[in-house]
Amino acid sequence: MFDPKQLQEVAESSKCYEASVAKVLARNPERKENFTTSGGIPLKRTYTPADLEGLDYSKDLGFPGQYPYTRGVQPTMFRGRFWTMRQYAGFATAEDSNRRYRYLLGQGTTGLSVAFDLPTQIGYDSDDPMAIGECGKVGVAIDSLADAEILFDQIPLDKVSTSMTINAPASVLLAMYIAVAEKQGTPMSALSGTIQNDILKEYIARGTYIFPPKPSMRLITDIFEFCSDNIPKWNTISISGYHIREAGSTAIQEVAFTLADGIAYIDAAIKAGQDPNVFGKRLSFFFNSHNDFLEEVAKFRAARKIWAKIMKERFGVTDKGAQTLRFHTQTAGCTLTAQQAEINIVRVAIQTMAAVCGGTQSLHTNSLDEALALPSDKSVRIALRTQQIVAYESGVTNTVDPLAGSYAVEALTKEIEDGAWDYINKIDDMGGMLVAIEKGYPQKNIQDAAYDYQKSIESGDRIIVSVNKFQVQEDTSDRKLLKVDASVGVNQIKKLRKMKESRDNVKVKDTLEAIRKAAQGEDKLMPLILDSVRHYATEGEICGVLRDVFGEYKENVVL
Amino acid sequence: MDRKIRVIVAKPGLDGHDRGAKVVARAFRDAGMEVIYTGLRQTPEQIVATAIQEDADAIGISILSGAHEYCFKTIIDLLKEKNAEDIIVFGGGVIPESDYPMLLKFGAGAIFGPGTPTTDTIAWLEKTVAEKRLKEN
Numbered sequence: 001m002f003d004p005k006q007l008q009e010v011a012e013s014s015k016c017y018e019a020s021v022a023k024v025l026a027r028n029p030e031r032k033e034n035f036t037t038s039g040g041i042p043l044k045r046t047y048t049p050a051d052l053e054g055l056d057y058s059k060d061l062g063f064p065g066q067y068p069y070t071r072g073v074q075p076t077m078f079r080g081r082f083w084t085m086r087q088y089a090g091f092a093t094a095e096d097s098n099r100r101y102r103y104l105l106g107q108g109t110t111g112l113s114v115a116f117d118l119p120t121q122i123g124y125d126s127d128d129p130m131a132i133g134e135c136g137k138v139g140v141a142i143d144s145l146a147d148a149e150i151l152f153d154q155i156p157l158d159k160v161s162t163s164m165t166i167n168a169p170a171s172v173l174l175a176m177y178i179a180v181a182e183k184q185g186t187p188m189s190a191l192s193g194t195i196q197n198d199i200l201k202e203y204i205a206r207g208t209y210i211f212p213p214k215p216s217m218r219l220i221t222d223i224f225e226f227c228s229d230n231i232p233k234w235n236t237i238s239i240s241g242y243h244i245r246e247a248g249s250t251a252i253q254e255v256a257f258t259l260a261d262g263i264a265y266i267d268a269a270i271k272a273g274q275d276p277n278v279f280g281k282r283l284s285f286f287f288n289s290h291n292d293f294l295e296e297v298a299k300f301r302a303a304r305k306i307w308a309k310i311m312k313e314r315f316g317v318t319d320k321g322a323q324t325l326r327f328h329t330q331t332a333g334c335t336l337t338a339q340q341a342e343i344n345i346v347r348v349a350i351q352t353m354a355a356v357c358g359g360t361q362s363l364h365t366n367s368l369d370e371a372l373a374l375p376s377d378k379s380v381r382i383a384l385r386t387q388q389i390v391a392y393e394s395g396v397t398n399t400v401d402p403l404a405g406s407y408a409v410e411a412l413t414k415e416i417e418d419g420a421w422d423y424i425n426k427i428d429d430m431g432g433m434l435v436a437i438e439k440g441y442p443q444k445n446i447q448d449a450a451y452d453y454q455k456s457i458e459s460g461d462r463i464i465v466s467v468n469k470f471q472v473q474e475d476t477s478d479r480k481l482l483k484v485d486a487s488v489g490v491n492q493i494k495k496l497r498k499m500k501e502s503r504d505n506v507k508v509k510d511t512l513e514a515i516r517k518a519a520q521g522e523d524k525l526m527p528l529i530l531d532s533v534r535h536y537a538t539e540g541e542i543c544g545v546l547r548d549v550f551g552e553y554k555e556n557v558v559l
Numbered sequence: 560m561d562r563k564i565r566v567i568v569a570k571p572g573l574d575g576h577d578r579g580a581k582v583v584a585r586a587f588r589d590a591g592m593e594v595i596y597t598g599l600r601q602t603p604e605q606i607v608a609t610a611i612q613e614d615a616d617a618i619g620i621s622i623l624s625g626a627h628e629y630c631f632k633t634i635i636d637l638l639k640e641k642n643a644e645d646i647i648v649f650g651g652g653v654i655p656e657s658d659y660p661m662l663l664k665f666g667a668g669a670i671f672g673p674g675t676p677t678t679d680t681i682a683w684l685e686k687t688v689a690e691k692r693l694k695e696n
Contacts, residue, residue: 118573133629207575338673467674557598
């Protein structure tokens with residue numbers, strides 16, 4: 001980027017600067033001996049053009065919307081339109097969640113994001129013994145199409161895009177969504193949205209797996225194909241670093257393990273005979289936005305660049321849409337404190353700035369009370385307003401990739417890129433992510449980082465305001481937290497039993513048998529699951545059949 | 560020399576958030592305790608069976624899914640049923656403070672919320688186990 005003469009001058013003047021620093025240090029030492037990013041990347045006192053030696057603007061950065069997309073996936077970014085403000089929500093019953101969605105849409109969110117309760121995420125109906133105590137707690141309970149119809153009641157699915165955090169049983173919930181849309185008169189070809197559908201990070205970090213890797217990968221690539229043919233605007237997967245980071249990884253590990261997961265999905269789909277130029281366009285990603293502002297901005301930029309390179313150079317993808325890493329971001333839940341919870345608003349605002357300066361396509365901002373419980377209406381509104389302030393008032397949206405060219409940000413982008421490639425190469429050498437997971441490699445790395453993080457807080461090396469510094473005695477008695485009552489589970493079970501009495505049970509049995517047969521062989525499962533869902537087979541029934549055939553994943557406990 | 564503290568770190572229910580459980584388990588281990596980490600998706604029955612079989616001093620329950628009422632109550636009831644109520648039960652996770660009194664009333668020894676230093680939990684556990692052993696001898 002700079003000519004040799006300029007660099008020579010910088011080298012000369014930096015000597016001068018170092019001399020002046022030495023004088024200052026003699027009088028006033030710095031706060032710490034070593035400064036690093038949150039993830040441990042060493043930070044220099046100051047960055048100069050010398051740190052960008054070798055950086056080639058056209059090759060390494062390019063323009064927004066151009067390979068390698070470091071500066072953004074789209075030529076105009078937020079000057080065209082803002083990111084999708086998408087608040088992850090769902091609790092209790094379909095009725096309760098439907099009310100929350102319509103409230104959020106009324107407040108200016110531009111897309112829905114459905115949180116399912118754990119039984120739904122793990123393929124159990126609400127009346128399953130495994131579901132006791134969990135019904136409606138961390139999300140909405142959906143047992144069958146009957147619940148899905150209520151969940152999306154009066155929400156125009158031809159206009160609203162919906163993201164669903166559903167992984168192991170993603171086919172079933174996607175099928176329900178399609179069936180509801182059809183009932184509203186919207187053909188599946190008109191639907192847009194996302195299913196998370198990312199089983200590898202469930203094994204690594206999130207825990208809502210059902211089936212072993214092989215059949216899980218089959219279900220996933222089945223969905224890729226079904227959507228390529230039928231729902232061209234649907235994001236078939238959201239390859240997620242979010243939970244990897246929440247589990248304690250560093251920023252570099254978040255990028256590396258997520259993209260290594262991505263490679264595994266591409267390999268599997270190619271093996272199933274699909275064209276990465278086609279299905280590659282509908283892969284989406286999901287990252288965390290943590291506290292360290294510069295590191296996070298650099299992380300998003302590096303991730304885009306690495307992915308473009310993987311797609312183009314490794315998989316020979318020529319389609320531009322399939323080279324771009326489009327991602328959703330959520331602010332980091334793990335940074336929220338239960339102490340002085342109001343100050344979480346400030347953390348979320350900084351994290352929002354990082355996601356926006358990093359060029360996110362959609363964003364969920366956490367609510368201030370989420371270290372305590374599910375968020376209340378009021379705290380969700382504040383979280384959404386935080387996005388709106390950054391969008392409309394901060395000014396960072398008026399020029400694309402505003403931090404590009406910052407010596408520090410470009411140097412960090414390179415550090416993260418190099419660090420992530422090291423991990424990706426290591427995982428390749430092991431034989432790919434599936435083998436690495438089996439060996440506990442990403443799990444162990446994440447746990448070590450999480451433990452180091454905790455130790456750094458306890459030693460005081462890392463300051464968390466309100467936790468290990470600036471504490472106050474709090475009166476928490478007037479806190480208004482959202483509570484999901486145990487009656488939710490009882491009522492949901494009643495509703496489920498009543499539904500089972502009123503449906504055509506012979507038809508249900510037939511469709512379930514068809515799924516069993518296909519699962520035992522090699523037939524495509526998605527059309528059969530859709531048929532079964534239309535006849536009000538429950539999620540637990542469908543997943544139960546698949547459990548019978550595929551077996552269940554046994555966690556590889558690494559400590 | 561006293562025998563080492565044996566503690567089960569348990570993830571009951573369907574909750575997959577295991578960062579806290581694993582960090583605490585490692586901190587216990589580094590503090591010289593014998594730690595058995597159950598892994599995810601344990602039923603209360605499985606957790607109690609493990610605790611009895613391992614002759615544990617305590618069960619630490621980590622739960623962030625909101626199902627704490629059911630999990631604590633069932634585990635403590637099962638321990639009583641099996642004449643194993645000497646096993647200390649404690650826990651942490653995302654649990655509203657307003658629910659602490661309920662869990663303590665069930666018989667939990669302590670609840671440690673987000674942000675608790677592992678050293679606090681370790682100190683409490685060491686003291687509580689020592690008191691329990693004193694009573695037994």
